Amino acid sequence: MAELLSESLGLPSDYLSNIECMKSExxxxxxxxxxxxPAKTLGTPKHSDTTFLTLLMQDSTGGLQVLHDDHWIDVPPVHGALIxxxxDLMQIIxxxxxxxxxxxVVAQPVGPRISVACFFSPSVRAAAKPFAPIKELLSDENPAIYREFMFREYYEHYKTKGDHVGSALLRFKIR
Structure with missing residues (x-):
C-alpha cells in the first residue's frame, strides 16, 4: 500500500516506506x-482515523457509514474486500x-457485526521527527496547508480529549 500511495502522489514508490510513516501496526x-x-444507539460515533492508513475487513452485516456532502452513506460489505x-496524518503530509x-458504525438489528481493523502509524524513529507536508509536493502554486509539528503534540491532542475528540486537522492548519 505504501508503494501505491507513494506513486499516486507522484513520488518514488519507496518514498513513504523510507520515511517509516506506516511502519507500526x-x-x-x-x-x-x-x-x-438500533435507532436508540450508535455503534461507534463519527470520527476520522488519527493514523496514516487503516485497512478494515468487515463481515456481511454492514453498518459502516462514511460522511459525504453532509450525508451518511452506507458502505456495503463486499466479501473478501478490504476497505x-x-x-488524518496522511492528509497532513x-x-x-x-x-x-x-x-x-451504526448499530444493526441483526448480528453480531464483526470487523478487523489494522491501523498504520509511524515507527518510533519516525515519530521522533517533525511532521509536515512532504516538501516535494509543495510549490508556489501549492503552498503548505499544515504547519510542522511533533508526533507527541499530535498524540497529546487526542489523549487529552478522550473519546470526544474531533479531527485534529484544524489544529495543525496554517492560519
Missing amino acids: ALACLYYPKCPE ANIG SNDKFISVEHR
Whole structure:
C-alpha cells in the first residue's frame, strides 16, 4: 500500500516506506452485538482515523457509514474486500492530496457485526521527527496547508480529549 500511495502522489514508490510513516501496526478486532433498538444507539460515533492508513475487513452485516456532502452513506460489505481509510496524518503530509474520511458504525438489528481493523502509524524513529507536508509536493502554486509539528503534540491532542475528540486537522492548519 505504501508503494501505491507513494506513486499516486507522484513520488518514488519507496518514498513513504523510507520515511517509516506506516511502519507500526495496531490490530483491533471489533464486535458489535445485535441491537434490538438500533435507532436508540450508535455503534461507534463519527470520527476520522488519527493514523496514516487503516485497512478494515468487515463481515456481511454492514453498518459502516462514511460522511459525504453532509450525508451518511452506507458502505456495503463486499466479501473478501478490504476497505482502505486514509487517516488524518496522511492528509497532513500529502497536503490534502489525500483526504481522511469521517465515518461511523451504526448499530444493526441483526448480528453480531464483526470487523478487523489494522491501523498504520509511524515507527518510533519516525515519530521522533517533525511532521509536515512532504516538501516535494509543495510549490508556489501549492503552498503548505499544515504547519510542522511533533508526533507527541499530535498524540497529546487526542489523549487529552478522550473519546470526544474531533479531527485534529484544524489544529495543525496554517492560519
